[in-house]
Amino acid sequence: MRQPSVIARRVAAASVTLVVAAGAAACGPKDNDAKGAGGDSKPQKGGTLTVLNANPQEDFDPARLYTSGGGNVPSLVFRTLTTRNRESGAAGAKVVPDLATDTGRPSENATVWTYTLKKGLKYEDGTPITSADIKYGIERSFAAELSGGAPYLRDWLIGGADYQGPYKDKKGLASIETPDDLTIVFHLNKPEGEFPYLATQTQFTPVPKAKDKGTKYEEHPISSGPYKVVKNENDGERLTLERNTYWSAATDAERKAYPDKIDVRSGLDSSVINQRLSASQAADAAAVTTDTNLGPAELAKVTGDKALAARVGTGHFGYTNYIAFNPKVKPFDDPKVRQAIAYAVDRSSVINAAGGSSLAEAATTYLPNQKSFGYTPYDHFPAGASGNPAKAKELLKEAGHPNGITVTLTHSNDKDFETSPEIATALQDALKKAGITVKLQGLEVNDYKDKIHSVKSEPGFFLAHWGADWPSGGPFLAPIFDGRQIVKDGANFNTGFLDDKSVNGEIDAINKLTNLDEAAQRWGALDKKIGEQALTVPLFHPVYKRLYGSAVKNIVISDWTGVLDISQVAVK
Amino acid sequence: MSEAIVASQAPGTDLASVPGASGARQFWRRLRTQRAALVAAGVVALLVLLALAAPLLTAIEGQDPTTYHPSLIDSARGGVPVGSFGGVSGDHWLGVEPQTGRDLFARLVYGARVSLGVALGATVVQVLVGVVVGVAAALGNRWIDQLLSRITDIFVAMPLMIMSLALLAIVPSSFPRPLLVAFVIGLIAWGNTAKIVRAQTLTLKGLDYVSAARLSGWNTWRIARRELLPGLAAPVITYAALLVPMNISAEAALSFLGVGVKPPTPSWGQMLTAANVWYQAAPQYLLLPAGALLVTVLALTVLGDGVRTALDPRAASRLRVGTGRKREAKADADSKKATADADSKKATADASAKMAATEADSKKATADASAKKEAEA
DSSP: OOGGGHHHHHHHHHHHHHHHHTSOOOOOOSOOOOOOOSOSSOOOSOSEEEEEOSSOOOOOOTTTOOOSTTOSSHHHHOOOSEEEOOOSBGGGGSEEESSBSSSOEEETTTTEEEEEBOTTOBOTTSOBOOHHHHHHHHHHTTSGGGOOSOSHHHHHBTTTTTOOOTTTOTTOOTTEEOSSTTEEEEEBSSOOTTHHHHTTSGGGSOOOGGGOOGGGGGGSOOOOSSEEEEEEETTTTEEEEEEOTTOOGGGOSSOOOOOSEEEEEOOOOHHHHHHHHHHOOGGGGGEEOSSOOOOHHHHHHHTTOHHHHTTEEEEOOSEEEEEEEOTTSTTTTSHHHHHHHHHHOOHHHHHHHHTOTTTEEEOOSSSOSSGGGTOOOOOSSOOTTTOOHHHHHHHHHHTTOTTOEEEEEEEEOOSSSSSSHHHHHHHHHHHHTTTEEEEEEEEOHHHHHHHHTOTTTOOSEEEEEEEOSSSSSHHHHHHHHOGGGOOTTSOOOOTTOOOOHHHHHHHHHHHTOOOHHHHHHHHHHHHHHHHTTOSEEEEEEEOEEEEOOTTOBOOOBBTTTSSBOTTTOBOO | OHHHHHHHHTTOSOGGGTTOTTHHHHHHHHHHTOHHHHHHHHHHHHHHHHHHTHHHHHHHHTOOSSOOOGGGEEGGGTTEESSGGGTOOSSSTTOBOTTTOOBHHHHHHHHHHHHHHHHHHHHHHHHHHHHHHHHHHHHSOHHHHHHHHHHHHHHHHSOHHHHHHHHHHHSOTTSOHHHHHHHHHHHHTTHHHHHHHHHHHHHHHTSHHHHHHHHTTOOHHHHIIIIIHHHHHHHHHHHHHHHHHHHHHHHHHHHHTTOSSOTTSOOHHHHHHHHGGGTTTOHHHHHHHHHHHHHHHHHHHHHHHHHHHHHOGGGSOTTOTTOOHHHHHHHHHHTHHHHGGGHHHHHHHHHHHHHHHHHHHHHHHHHHHHHHHHHHO
8 A cells, every 4th residue: 555655754764864864863851942042031932043954945845845844944944734833842742723713624534534724824926825725735745756745645635646736637536625715625545633733735736827947836836824035046055035024923823933034055964064063153142953953972072161061952843763673584573582682772872872971762562762652661571771681691592592593783884873884783793691692694785674674684683763743643654564564575674574464454543633742642553562572672763953043942842853943043 | 934935945956047156145134134023023023922822922911802701891881891991901911992891912813814814825826827827838839928928917917806796796605704815815916926927037047047948958947946936936935025915905805894704713803893983982892903904014024125125125115214325335245246147037027026116015005095094994
């Protein structure tokens, strides 16, 4: 069922990785700080906010963006039907209305979703925003030349799998109805209680058909948000955003839009970004970054300096790094061998390799340790902080390997501190104590991705990671553990080849729920149940730490994105 | 290594073919007069000893290069070593590695094994291939010479780094990595050795004693072995001595780029990669491998330079420190009578050796530059 969206999904996975790769992932105490630096005064309008980034905003077309909750810089320009709640911590993982008056009204078992637009919404040129423009924006994301978004629309909308986009198919998608200028109705092919989460993605931004220039639209996308793009140089390397005077704060409860101007400069080295933010001189005092985390060495330096340490924002993004097994490969077909490895794992040394306890939190559950995911604590194979080699040896003996085993651990040669050699060597050292000799197989990163996502070449024992498209158990568990999503000739994400009727049935049942809190609980319970099979060994959840300039105020870091929300920042 | 070759040349049966039976003794006398070369030789000997005795030394220290020590690092601060100077203590002589707590002294001495071993291995391969191809081209007929010379040109034109990156990426990871790296460097960068050997062989070939050997009915193989190889020793040793530091830099660069030896095997280049972000928080982590690399490459280069001076004093750079030209001139005057018999031959041999030396000079400049770059990184 995911076949048509394989490429999109891979792009997605890659873009999630990008976010993290920019710096070492890390985690820390759970006290999400929403402190305002640079004085006690209230945030004021005005000034220029500088954004120092590593990766240029190469795509600025709402159809092509793969974002979680509408993204950071894109969310300043594109308003969507719903959006993420712009609050710190767990409250920020809620979905709230944006262009629509509510988060959607489900009917017919959550297969039909109806939205009504707020009154008085306008584009940057003063023309009114209509529901037909939202329909058109979604339709153009189906065009092959504008691919890049998440696969869900194609999978969920009736007729979505075959639709080629409005340039080839002028009639449009019949499953999106616009009975009047303010109403839009979506018809899905199956119950999807999490549709409001999907409606936060930039594909749900209105695009006026008359202004659409196809692939050139990204040079000047028509703004519906508080800022418009004034300049876009070198394919998103340098962006200048200024106020969209037709945007009204009265219709937008989420975006604060304090600065008058946003100056995005990208293509910088991550160490340069952190150096400039810590020096915080001239324009850099009013600077933030939306893609560069502090690495372990930088953290060591920053924590030694109190003034600097006060300018670090800490956040948690729903993300899990884990060991994956292919149960078709011996000896991992034996649950006892998988359990032995789960017992032998030394999470403290893995966490040190990932950047230390401030940048990573031990994981024993597959779902991230956040309420919105339905986090249900469990530790089926308790290894403690530094492993239980005695128990592992015992299990290996029961499995018929009294003299230990020799296995190959596949990892990437990326420098991401996630699936990289540092993590693999830490595991190698820990498993040695349990009589498990680990040989390392490091692959070039593209080769590694191809291998682990192909049914034919999937290794038996490898490092993997998964990030959330939105803060819920659905996009976390379904692609990995739904037996109907095993892709035989394409990118497969169900790497444990789990095809369990009761698991598949529960996934369907939860998707019918429109009460997201109830759904979260059920996802958590399902995760706990799947965990008993030891198809994965969760290792750690990353914690993001990012510096911001000394004049930056009103820091908001939600559990949805784990990073500072640029729409809340003030520089005066 | 150079000692062995030079020594084997001493009991040369054909006195006229060697630049004097006293060549080896003269070489040692000239080398001894160069203080810098002697110091460099001492440093190199010490490094080799450290590398060979790595298991013993780490046993004395009570450590090994792969065991993690989580208690010695501050996890909350990104894994920076606890204590001053990167956690230097009686148990950990040079401190521990950030993020893992592995012993740095153990990693450094085990890393020396990889760096020196790979460099020497690569040099042996380069010299073997270079001499075989060079001599074959010089002694073969026109077609063989043309073919081998063009192949040599192709290999000279190949950028070592890019070719190695490509080769190392495609070979399965089950192949023993240090051996592979030595072979890859050795099999790509032999072109210049072959060119020098070919030129030198062509010069020697035209000399009377070789003609005499040919006229008396010796076959090509015997002429190559008995008459030519001893005459090739000097330029080849000179060039090989300068290849070693270049190969050390190449191995470090490849490991730095992530295609050299694989973790957890320590190597200096790999330590540099891991350490380059730590230069502010844990400077000794970066300075140790960088310093080791700098000292090794410098010592080997100075030694190589000394060897060249001793083998061919006329090509020695006048700017080099400690070449001991005055004392050397005296030593030369003393031994004049020993070399008198080989006067005519020596002039031609010198010309080609000078050519080799010029080439070696430019090579060395690159080696120095890359060593400096490593240190800065």
